Amino acid sequence: MEQNLLWGYRRPDGRVGIRNHVLILPTIVCATQAAKNVTELVQGTVSFIHQHGCAQVGVDYDQTFRTYVGMGTNPNVYGVIVMGLGCETHQGKSVADEIAKCGKPVELVSIQDHGGTLAATAEASKIAAQMVQDASALVKEPFDMSELIVATECGGSDACSGLSANPAVGYVSDRVVDRGGTAILAETTELIGAEHLLADRAVNDRVAQKVYQVIEAMESRAIHMGVDIRTGNPSPGNRKGGLTTLEEKSLGAAAKAGTRPLQELIDYAERPSEKGLVWMDTPGHDIEQLTGMVAGGAQIVLFTSGRGTPTGSPIAPVIKIATNTSMFEKMRENMDVNAGTIIEGTENLESVGERILNEIERTANGKLTKSEILKQHDFGIWRIGPTF
Amino acid sequence: MSTYFRNVMMQPNDNVSTALTDIPVNSLVSVRCNQQIMEVTVKDTIEFGHKFAVVCIPEGSDVVKYGEVIGVAVKTIEAGEHVHIHNVDGKRGRGDITHGTESALGI
Numbered sequence: 001m002e003q004n005l006l007w008g009y010r011r012p013d014g015r016v017g018i019r020n021h022v023l024i025l026p027t028i029v030c031a032t033q034a035a036k037n038v039t040e041l042v043q044g045t046v047s048f049i050h051q052h053g054c055a056q057v058g059v060d061y062d063q064t065f066r067t068y069v070g071m072g073t074n075p076n077v078y079g080v081i082v083m084g085l086g087c088e089t090h091q092g093k094s095v096a097d098e099i100a101k102c103g104k105p106v107e108l109v110s111i112q113d114h115g116g117t118l119a120a121t122a123e124a125s126k127i128a129a130q131m132v133q134d135a136s137a138l139v140k141e142p143f144d145m146s147e148l149i150v151a152t153e154c155g156g157s158d159a160c161s162g163l164s165a166n167p168a169v170g171y172v173s174d175r176v177v178d179r180g181g182t183a184i185l186a187e188t189t190e191l192i193g194a195e196h197l198l199a200d201r202a203v204n205d206r207v208a209q210k211v212y213q214v215i216e217a218m219e220s221r222a223i224h225m226g227v228d229i230r231t232g233n234p235s236p237g238n239r240k241g242g243l244t245t246l247e248e249k250s251l252g253a254a255a256k257a258g259t260r261p262l263q264e265l266i267d268y269a270e271r272p273s274e275k276g277l278v279w280m281d282t283p284g285h286d287i288e289q290l291t292g293m294v295a296g297g298a299q300i301v302l303f304t305s306g307r308g309t310p311t312g313s314p315i316a317p318v319i320k321i322a323t324n325t326s327m328f329e330k331m332r333e334n335m336d337v338n339a340g341t342i343i344e345g346t347e348n349l350e351s352v353g354e355r356i357l358n359e360i361e362r363t364a365n366g367k368l369t370k371s372e373i374l375k376q377h378d379f380g381i382w383r384i385g386p387t388f
Numbered sequence: 389m390s391t392y393f394r395n396v397m398m399q400p401n402d403n404v405s406t407a408l409t410d411i412p413v414n415s416l417v418s419v420r421c422n423q424q425i426m427e428v429t430v431k432d433t434i435e436f437g438h439k440f441a442v443v444c445i446p447e448g449s450d451v452v453k454y455g456e457v458i459g460v461a462v463k464t465i466e467a468g469e470h471v472h473i474h475n476v477d478g479k480r481g482r483g484d485i486t487h488g489t490e491s492a493l494g495i
Binding site: 158159160162163192193194197219222223224225226227228229230233239241242244245246247248251252306324343345 | 394396406407408435436437438439451453454456457458459471472473476477478479480481483485
C-alpha cells in the first residue's frame, strides 16, 4: 500500500477518524434504553448497552471513567451526547466535561432533569439530529498510516490461529509500525507462557519488567482464586479446536505482535503515548479487550477467529479474519478475510498480510465491515473491583 | 505405506505435530521439520487442528510446540498418540495446585 491513500476526518485535537459517528454515550446502565431509543430515531447515531456506571469505587471507578471518556474522544466519533440518569456515581457531567477537553461537540442529557425517559429521548434526539447534519458536512482529508492505531485481537481461537491468521496479523503489525503507525497487542491472559518472548523485545528494562508484572498480576488472580485457569481459558471451543493449554494458546496469540520492539505497556483503556508496538493490559475476554483498545484510541481493529464470532464495536470497524477456510465458508456473514489459505498451502503469510493491509485501506476509506453492517455494537468494561 | 496427511511440526525440538486434515487411526504419517523427516503411525484418530506425539513423551516431561513448553505430560504418551487435555496439563495459572506464597513465575 502506498502512503497517503487513507482518507479520514480531522478532529479538533489533531487526531484522524475513519468514521464520523455521533455517539450517544450512556454513563449508567439505567440510561442505556433511552440512548438506544435515540439511535432508533436518528440516523448516524450509535450507542451501546452495558451494565456499568454505579456503585463503583477506587481504581474500578477510574477505569470505567477512563473507558467512557476514551470512547467519546476516539477520533471515529464526531460528537457525543452523554446520557445519564442523574443519581449515579459516574456522573454524566464529569464524563461530558472531560470529553469536551478534546474540542469536539459534547452535550449532556439527564433523565431525571428532563422528567423521564420519553422527555430525555426527545431532547437527546433533537440535539443528535443537528449534530448528525453538522458531522455530514465534514470533508475527508488524506492521512498516512503514522496516524493510525490498529488494535489486534484473537477470539474463538483454534489450533490454526497460531499458524495462519495470527502470524498474518503479525506481518501487518510490522508493516503498520514500519510506516510510523501504532499496533496494540492486548489480552494479557493469553500471553501467559509467551511473556519471555515479548520481554526480550522490550525497548528497555522498565518495559520488560512491566511485562512480567502484568503477567504475574493476571496469573496470580487465578492462583488466589484456587482455580486452574484452564477451566475458563482455553474455552471449551478452543479445546474442541485442538488447543490443549493456555500456554499453547498464548504462543499462538503472541504471533499477532509481529517482530518489532515493544515500545510500552499501557493500562486498560489508556491512550498509547508511543508509536510502534504497544501492549495494553487487558483480560482475554473478547469484548472487554476490544472495548479497552477502542477506548485507547484505536480507529480500526483486526480480529482473528478460528471458531467464528460476530464481534463488533459501535465506533470502530472490526475486520474479522478467519483462521481456516471451512469456518470462513460457514460464517461468511460475519467474517471479512480468509487466512485459511495459509493452512491449505495456496497462499503464504505475506500475501495474506498484504490482503489484510488492502482491507485496512478500503475499510478506512469507507467500506463497511460485516460487524458494522450487522450492527454488532459490543461494549464491556473490564471490572477490577466489586460493586457496592 | 505412508499416505499423505498434511501436518505441521513447527520447530526441530517440538515433540508434537499438528494435523492440518483429519487423520484416521493407524495411518502412517510423514512428519517434516526443516530437513528432518519422520514416519509416525497415529494410534488414535487425529482431528484437524489436534496434535499427535512424534516421539514418546515420558510422564512428567514437557510437551513442546513452537519450540516452547506448552504443558506437561500427565502420563507417558507414545509416539502417534493424540496429545490433548486427557494427557497434558497446563503449568501456568494453576491455582488448583498449592504454590505457597510464591507465584508460579518465581518472581
